[in-house]
Amino acid sequence: MKFVYCFGRGQAEGSAKMRDLLGGKGANLAEMTNLGFPVPPGFTISTKACLLYDQAQRQFPGGLLAEVQRNLKRLEAAMGKRFGDAANPLLVSVRSGAAVSMPGMMDTVLNLGLNDRTVLGLITRSGNPRFAFDAYRRFIQMFGNVVLRVDHGEFERIILEQKRDRHVTSDTELDQEALKELVGEFKQLIRRATGRDFPEDPMGQLTAAIEAVFASWNNERAIIYRNLHHIPHTLGTGVNVQAMVFGNLGQDSGTGVVFTRDPRSGQRRLYGEFLMNAQGEDVVAGIRTPQSIDRLRAMLPTVYARLVALCHTLERHYRDMQDIEFTVEAGTLYLLQTRAGARTGQAAVRIAVEMVRERRITRDTALLRVDPAQLDQLLHPTLDSNVKLPVLAKGLPASPGAAVGVVVFDAHEAMRLAEDGTRVVLVRAETSPEDVGGMAAAEGILTTRGGTTSHAAVVGRGMGKPCVVGCAEITVDERARTFSVNGETIRAGDYITLDGSTGSVMKGQATLVEPRLAGEFKTLMGWADAVRRLAVRANADTPHDAAVARGFGAEGIGLCRTEHMFFGAERLPCVRAMIMATTTAEREAALARLLPMQRSDFKGLFKEMKGLPVTIRLLDPPLHEFVPHAEEEVQRVAGQLGVSASEIRAKAEALREFNPMLGHRGCRLGLTFPEINVMQARAIFEAACELWKEGQRVIPEVMVPLVGHVNELRITRAKIVEVAEDTMRRYQVKVPYLVGTMIEVPRAALTAREVARQAEFFSFGTNDLTQMTFGFSRDDAGKFLPSYLEQGILERDPFVTLDQSGVGQLIELAVREGRSARKALKVGICGEHGGDPASVEFCHRAGLDYVSCSPYRVPIARLAAAQAVLKRGRQP
Numbered sequence: 001m002k003f004v005y006c007f008g009r010g011q012a013e014g015s016a017k018m019r020d021l022l023g024g025k026g027a028n029l030a031e032m033t034n035l036g037f038p039v040p041p042g043f044t045i046s047t048k049a050c051l052l053y054d055q056a057q058r059q060f061p062g063g064l065l066a067e068v069q070r071n072l073k074r075l076e077a078a079m080g081k082r083f084g085d086a087a088n089p090l091l092v093s094v095r096s097g098a099a100v101s102m103p104g105m106m107d108t109v110l111n112l113g114l115n116d117r118t119v120l121g122l123i124t125r126s127g128n129p130r131f132a133f134d135a136y137r138r139f140i141q142m143f144g145n146v147v148l149r150v151d152h153g154e155f156e157r158i159i160l161e162q163k164r165d166r167h168v169t170s171d172t173e174l175d176q177e178a179l180k181e182l183v184g185e186f187k188q189l190i191r192r193a194t195g196r197d198f199p200e201d202p203m204g205q206l207t208a209a210i211e212a213v214f215a216s217w218n219n220e221r222a223i224i225y226r227n228l229h230h231i232p233h234t235l236g237t238g239v240n241v242q243a244m245v246f247g248n249l250g251q252d253s254g255t256g257v258v259f260t261r262d263p264r265s266g267q268r269r270l271y272g273e274f275l276m277n278a279q280g281e282d283v284v285a286g287i288r289t290p291q292s293i294d295r296l297r298a299m300l301p302t303v304y305a306r307l308v309a310l311c312h313t314l315e316r317h318y319r320d321m322q323d324i325e326f327t328v329e330a331g332t333l334y335l336l337q338t339r340a341g342a343r344t345g346q347a348a349v350r351i352a353v354e355m356v357r358e359r360r361i362t363r364d365t366a367l368l369r370v371d372p373a374q375l376d377q378l379l380h381p382t383l384d385s386n387v388k389l390p391v392l393a394k395g396l397p398a399s400p401g402a403a404v405g406v407v408v409f410d411a412h413e414a415m416r417l418a419e420d421g422t423r424v425v426l427v428r429a430e431t432s433p434e435d436v437g438g439m440a441a442a443e444g445i446l447t448t449r450g451g452t453t454s455h456a457a458v459v460g461r462g463m464g465k466p467c468v469v470g471c472a473e474i475t476v477d478e479r480a481r482t483f484s485v486n487g488e489t490i491r492a493g494d495y496i497t498l499d500g501s502t503g504s505v506m507k508g509q510a511t512l513v514e515p516r517l518a519g520e521f522k523t524l525m526g527w528a529d530a531v532r533r534l535a536v537r538a539n540a541d542t543p544h545d546a547a548v549a550r551g552f553g554a555e556g557i558g559l560c561r562t563e564h565m566f567f568g569a570e571r572l573p574c575v576r577a578m579i580m581a582t583t584t585a586e587r588e589a590a591l592a593r594l595l596p597m598q599r600s601d602f603k604g605l606f607k608e609m610k611g612l613p614v615t616i617r618l619l620d621p622p623l624h625e626f627v628p629h630a631e632e633e634v635q636r637v638a639g640q641l642g643v644s645a646s647e648i649r650a651k652a653e654a655l656r657e658f659n660p661m662l663g664h665r666g667c668r669l670g671l672t673f674p675e676i677n678v679m680q681a682r683a684i685f686e687a688a689c690e691l692w693k694e695g696q697r698v699i700p701e702v703m704v705p706l707v708g709h710v711n712e713l714r715i716t717r718a719k720i721v722e723v724a725e726d727t728m729r730r731y732q733v734k735v736p737y738l739v740g741t742m743i744e745v746p747r748a749a750l751t752a753r754e755v756a757r758q759a760e761f762f763s764f765g766t767n768d769l770t771q772m773t774f775g776f777s778r779d780d781a782g783k784f785l786p787s788y789l790e791q792g793i794l795e796r797d798p799f800v801t802l803d804q805s806g807v808g809q810l811i812e813l814a815v816r817e818g819r820s821a822r823k824a825l826k827v828g829i830c831g832e833h834g835g836d837p838a839s840v841e842f843c844h845r846a847g848l849d850y851v852s853c854s855p856y857r858v859p860i861a862r863l864a865a866a867q868a869v870l871k872r873g874r875q876p
Contacts, residue, residue: 008041025097395471403444411438558852666706
């Protein structure tokens, strides 16, 4: 089995098509080599070797090291240098590269091959002792952290002490002697931390570095990143061993990152940053704040012109925006990597639409190019321009959008607070890959160091988080949990607002405004609508929610939860009076007070939907949810209702259930207390008839919840139809309507043929259907689901992405059996799975008519529905 593939000097054993085997970085290095680009030669160890290493409990597969040594000889010949040679040493970088880009999540080692002998050869060859010792201290630091697991902060502490002792502020100001001292101090640190001397054997260094990169595939931050982005854990990473080129040789050398388009906005312009006299990690890690790529034109005009030409060629070749790492060594340009650039949702949409207009890609490709989940970034509020807050500082705008939250300085604290529902803004001097969980939990990210291609910026953009970086005016004291700026101190727990579009950091909580569909977003949605087969509805309980949904293109309401209408100062006392009633007449009297309120609710929804279907679910939750339990509330409600507190407590005890979600709720309530269903049906049809008489078209669909047996639906349906026909006779109008059921009990799915004889539509309530199929309580599953995901028991959270092999099988069975009994049966889904792209694709395959989701996820579902069509046949 072949494990190692070489590239360099215009020839490569791989290509961009071998991404799964070589990883994205290795495949693109091979592709650029084949295109004749200036790529330092090297070789790639395949992802298969990584997977075999894991399977063998961290043992290299047989023959791998022999292949590495053969390819190392080829690299020596290509470079005219020898690995470990004291006179003319070959140095290499060792970098990870999975099939799917995971920026900063795995490990890199630069300048590998240096030791006390080879550093002298590097001095002789370069004629630059400062450069040689700078490269050596960098290597010891990276190898010490990545391979030997010595805390990165310990190395940084030593560097800070050196700079303080020498009265300098930048690493580049440290002279040859200071760097030589750092080498010695770093080695002493490693000896103290590991009990071993720093390894001098270059081949031993290389073997250990390869092993560390393999192991980094399963480090904590990589696992968290893959879970966040739904990347399979079974891909493995490639290892790229490449001849070093040096950006830290002096002021005619440097390193940088450039995007062929602006990854924040999608604007068609070169966007990036560079540092002179630096190595690549300086830019990516955000340790120094770099300069804009435009400045390179004045400093190295020939290099800049060459870089621009190569960028344009790469974008044309890949037909996508590229993220390119480059190094300039003594005036010569080298490309170290290209990949599809991480971009904001706004940029993804603009780039896709503009590339169609530029005739680089087709509309189908554009639709497939945009991740539906990224649209979520465009659907969140921005700052209200009319509200002014004091601006504390301004940094670099790295990822657009607005974020409001309390300041936190620790990633774990951000995760903890966010889980409790607190909005947080993560503030750091600079982020590292270990912060990824806190970055995902935060509303926004603020750093004092780094540029717009730093770790914080790239990861923040990929997550769609508003992000401000390089805010040098701010001084962070993580121990004191404060940051200070212009004499003002902001403490952990204080509110700040970030504007990721301008870089402004403001004190306090700004008002945010709702987004709108416009421009390229509207164009892309139009293309999606022309392709998709599934209709997209919204879950909406108020006219405001319905209006938002219509603005985002909803084609009806797929779920109106009427219980949400029962809360409020006016309504809740009526509901509680109905619950406390001891006779049917008393219940009907209480419900009669609710009737006009319900009728008004439904009229508002019908008006907003302007003739589109509105599915209204009858009362679903158990009655205990409306009864007070706290003693203070019990006393207050007793006074309102004119009953004793003991009666309230007795009723609460009578309604108490061991498992309320499987108890007296849904259709069971309506069968026990039919007057509830009668009131709701009357409110629905009176609202519909009144609007119909005013000339407005209305399509009510009455949904009976929690049916498990056809007889439950038969009896309930008969009562609804009776009320509907009576109401229409009184109003002397004929309103088209449907009566159907929510399929959320497995038995209803299994007996769908019988149920369909009484139902004109099915709507799958996948939240409850998932609970009942798995036997998980959604409210309690959080205690063990993270462990299930970590152990690989479940690939995804079944309450987020539909479980296709279990719950999905029930859905497919119900669709097939239901339509065998009623050919025109309308079938949809109304759980929040309706806004999850993978679940939408399943619904398309299963033959559903529509999906319904929250208003802000309607565009996501529209695009996902179009992609489902393209993936099953209309491939570009």
